[in-house]
Amino acid sequence: MLTMKLSQSQLYRLSIAGRTASSLSLLGVATIFTTFTFSEHFRGPTHRIMLINGFYNLFDFIATMISVSGPEAGDDSALCRFQAFSLQMFPVADVLWTVAMTWDVVLVVFYHYEPERLRRLEKKYIVVITTLTFVPAFVFLFIRNAEKGPLYGSVQFWCSISPNWVLFRIIFYYAPIWLLILGVLILYIVIGHELFQLRHELMLTSNDCLALSSRTSPSNESVRRTNRDDMKDLEGPIIRQQSAVSLRKFLLMPILYFLALLATWVAPTINRVYAFRHPGKEPYPLMMAVATLGSLRGFWNGIIFISLRSKARR
Structure with missing residues (x-):
């Protein structure tokens, strides 16, 4: 049964807000699947990770769509336990996929990984x-x-880790999530600093592309033997032949993804800390913010996915 003291009208409004946000997120996930399937311009390394994460998000938003039906079914019901299991596993997976996306950026910027290696x-x-x-x-x-x-x-x-285990939830849910978010933020600071330091040494082309080819390949050796004028003529075709990516867009997409993730977790974290300090006294507006913002990740992901095209070339 429900453990919080909210009126039926408040519960109804919370369920409407959560289910509306979940519906938008499911639409965002469907947009990712459809766009990736039918457009070759949305199949870059970061797009692929967002596609894979979309499958995880699907269960997450199905769980938030259940909303108050889970608690109403009872703590020992299959519906409540499925909802709690999903809300424990898949939001954390979403953060870990952000870490994977950031690590891909590290591999490309510092180690010139090609898309196939990624x-x-x-x-x-x-x-x-x-x-x-x-x-x-x-x-x-x-x-x-x-x-x-x-x-x-x-x-x-909704059903999740019970309020009776609130400290357990902070230790095994919010603390790891925020440590991962902090780790991602630190990685982006390191990446930004390194790019600024090496901006003249990276293999950047005039159209903002980072060449992902090996510096020791035969074609690159032949370029080194040409004079400076010939190199300017050959540089463009060779880079196009060897899987180049837009550095700006390759960095921008994960950063936007990270910012959307950050915005998603602020309200739930504040609510959980408040609940820990003041059990049973969470403000209703904060609950509404959690119900809405906590279920909108897929919607933001869908917008980010279609807003940035990859510059893939044959």
Whole structure:
């Protein structure tokens, strides 16, 4: 049953807000799937990671779409436990995919990884991220004691880690998420600093592309043997032949993705810290912000996905 004291009208408005935001996010995920399938201009390395993450987001937003129906079904119901499991696993996976996206940027900027090498890493990302998120979410299904009850239970307007286990939720949910977000922020600071320091040494073309080819390839050796005028003529065709990417867009897309993620987690985190300090006294406007903003990740992801085309060439 519901553990919070809200009127039926308040619960109704919370469910409407959450389900509306979830519907927009499901539309965003569908946009990612459709655009990737039918347009070759949206198949860059970052687009691919957003596509994979879209499958994880799908379960996340189905869970938020359930809304108050989970708590109303009861803590021991299959619906509530499915909702709690999904809201434990898939939002954390979303953050980890942001880390993977940022790591791809590091590999391209510092190690000149080609798209094919990045693609081979995707299976490893899937295994690691799925394992790190599935195992704890699954184990939590079986944790309970006589004093606090089951670990998964009703939390305001959906099922998640029960308020009786609020410290557990902070340690195993919000703390890792914010550590990962902080790690991503630090990586972008390092990337930005390094790019500024090496801006004249990177293999950048006049159209803002970063060449991903090996510097020791035969074609590059032949370029070195030409005079400076011939090099200007040959540089463009050679870079086009060897998987170049727009550095600005390659960096901009993950950064926007990160900012959307950051905006998503501010309200839920403030709400959880407030609930920890003042149990059962969470302000209703803050609950509304959580119900809305916490379910909009897929919507922002869809906008970011279609707003930046990759400069892929044959």
